Amino acid sequence: MSEAILTVENLVAGYGNANVLNGISVQAQDRAITCLLGANGVGKSTLIKAIFGLVPVRQGTVRFLGQDITGWETHRVVAQGLASIPEGNRVFPRMSVLDNLMAGAYLERSRAKIASRLERVMALFPRLAERRDQFAGTLSGESVRCCRSAAG
Ligand SMILES: Nc1ncnc2c1ncn2[C@@H]1O[C@H](COP(=O)(O)OP(=O)(O)OP(=O)(O)O)[C@@H](O)[C@H]1O
Ligand SMILES: [Mg+2]
Known part of the structure; x- marks a missing residue:
């Protein structure tokens, strides 16, 4: 093992x-x-x-x-690279989906890495790409969970 x-x-x-x-x-x-x-x-x-x-x-x-x-x-x-995603549909409701995702990347300094990570996340969760500019508080429960998983 x-x-x-x-x-x-x-x-x-x-x-x-x-x-x-x-x-x-x-x-x-x-x-x-x-x-x-x-x-x-x-x-x-x-x-x-x-x-x-x-x-x-x-x-x-x-x-x-x-x-x-x-x-x-x-x-x-x-x-150190550990992340925790707490239970419940917790997002920053008055921030856009994109800004919520960016909040999860606050430790990364490389713009290129952030951009490629974002691309991967949007491919994994296409709903987020469609809704990137809307307030996270207006997402359905399922989309909120995508947003939180992707940001975490
Ligand atoms: N902030 C707190 N202050 C005092 N006691 C707490 C606090 N948070 C949790 N507890 C108590 O600690 C114990 C363990 O709680 P915990 O939330 O870790 O359980 P859990 O296994 O995550 O439960 P669940 O399956 O409901 O999520 C419980 O008896 C709970 O009431
Ligand atoms: Mg618990």
Whole structure:
């Protein structure tokens, strides 16, 4: 098996006096889709938030591409190449579809790379190409999900 690109070991995290995660360990392999399944309220979102520095890590480690990113601030984690797409149809409703997509490219400095990435996204999700100049808040639920996936 190839080496894991994301490794969470013995992670403890929670809110206030309560721990929600009590020493969880998970791995995600390169070029694989890894699903985290569990009952409502069991702590799936808390795990993602802890990886992204949105919930403090109390114990344990998070490694990404061989680097210890435990407790890093969110913007630093994202700059390493990790992205999170939160649940719900969240877009910037009063910005155009194109501007929403561009928001997902804020770390890329190369205009050429942004342009080619945008082309690929528009080919993958043609509805977005048709609607690139309209407010994202006027999209249907399905198109919103395309927009968020593409930007993330
Ligand atoms: N901001 C918060 N403050 C206090 N407790 C919270 C907070 N967010 C979540 N919790 C609690 O932490 C526990 C885990 O919640 P979490 O959202 O991680 O679960 P989940 O597995 O993602 O659930 P779902 O399947 O509903 O998305 C729940 O008991 C929840 O009530
Ligand atoms: Mg959740």
